[in-house]
Amino acid sequence: MRTVLVVDDEPLARARLLDQLRELAPEVRAFEAGNGVEAISQIEAVGPDVVLLDVRMPGMDGLETARHIQQLNEPPSVIFTTAYDEHALAAFEASAVDYLLKPIRIERLEDALKRASTVAIGRQAHLRLSVGQRRTHVGTMVAGRLRLVPVDDIVCFRADQGYVSALTRAGEMIVEESLKSLEEEFSEQFVRVHRSALANIKEVAGIEKDQHGNVVLKFVEHALEIQISRRLQSKVRKRLLGTN
């Protein structure tokens, strides 16, 4: 074990863990991150063997961060830390390497680190966190790096020739997920407008008819127009009215 990343939003909680790590193994290189997004970029920068990950964090929480970590080519072992999250405990108990309750005892930390170094990394790939938990970010590997896009920034998801991509104001990114699973996960925020497209309700400007007589969806800050399937038209209208 050489490199450990400590992720926690509370500076004093990080300080304590770093202290304990130093005491356990002075040769360990320890890094820290204050939230999930920062953690992902740190992981790519320093390539830790183990990540000590707080469950309750602002923005992207620990459970979601762990999900994104699993997408990496060589994901580090994840050990969750938490003060008191009875629901979260149930969600990861079966699949994480270990979880530690704060304030963490140094013996428990030692055990968990030992276990992390012996558990085969492949086993962790099966980490499945509670179904139905919505992510705040969608991530994809781009040129060997994990790119995270906040779900709020996505204008629409569309499928084209077998690839699903997420369209943002800034550009387009391939996501390795099916439209169906995305639709299920983000049904509160996105509506299916076509067999091959999901639109972010908050980004929709309105519904119009184009010169060919097709009914199309227009977006607030994106020139894109998506044709709405005939059979979905009334459903889309209802969703847009219901939320605006």
Added chain:
Amino acid sequence: MLVIRPGLNRGFLSIAKLASISQAATVTAASAAVCGRFDNLSIDRCTRGYHTVCGALGKRQVNTEVASEKDKLFLPNFCEVGPIFAVVVLSELLALMISVARVGFGPDLFSDLALISLYVQWLSLTSAAVLCVARGFLASLDERQAAIVSYLMILGINIAICEVAWWVINPVIGEQVLMTIAHQEFVLRTLAVSGIFAALVLRYFYVQHHWQKRIASEASARLEALQARIRPHFLFNCLNTIASLTRQAPEKAEQATEDLADLFRASLSDAGALATIDEEISFVERYLNIERLRLGERLQIAWQLEHIDGEIKLPRLTLQPLVENAIYHGIEPSTDGGTIEIHSRIVAERLEFVITNPVSGNATSGNRMAQDNVRQRLAAHFGEDGGLDIEAGDSRYQARVFLPVTP
């Protein structure tokens, strides 16, 4: 239950026989219903002969009676042994009262008591049995309706039994043996006595039910109050902070431990305890000291307290839980943190504390336990003059506590 002495006249024996047959039927119905209540728990309680009745009644009872209804209805469950026994004892006391009034403590007391008891028990046990069967229906009514309906039911049953006694039993034992009074008179007397007695008994059950309910709700309110005031998430994070500070900054750890101790001492005090405004503000400050250690720069506080009389009293820990809510829902879910505003002002003879927090996109919605608890305690102490208003906007969430300036 009945004292039957040899040497009673034949007339009485035959009325006793007939009456006991009908009474047996009543008891049968009642015990069958009792069996019904228990039939999935302990089938052996069912007397063998009544199995079929049990089955039929039992199903109905189980279906109609859900737990909440059971708590709602003020009547005890007459399908159970305890209440039936109470009815028997109360009825016997009534019978004794009537007999003593009629014949005094002479040699006739026991024969008179036997007869009266028979009649009274017959009436009351039949009433109890009907209330047992009608329990599901009564529970579906509101309290006032249930009281009226059950009272009318009892009166109806009593008139019916009264008529049966007059038309069936009286002719059998020969005219004028016991019932030396006119038909109308007989019915009226029975109704008057049973009407008054039933009203008293129902009232007794009603008062007892409410008394028990109050004790139960007081106990659960105390428990809720405790849970509302001690958020486990806060406690364990705070302990973790202290553990961390113990090495790095022992003086700060000491301070945090003292602050936590004060907060917990206040939390664990009696739910009705009062504190002055100054004390309340110091609780908030202690709490904020701890949170500031934990959240660092993410937590900003803007105090703005107008000249207020620090001696005004209010329920202890009224403000701190609201500030805790503001941090839990407004600051913690946000990566950048934010500012909590705590303002006080005097508006129309009322002192107001306004606690405002920014609304974060990922805010979690709570179960409003802390708010309900604060609201209840303010109402209990100030009545309508004190309270808590919530204003939930898109970007700001505001909790406003108000109380009278002059208590």
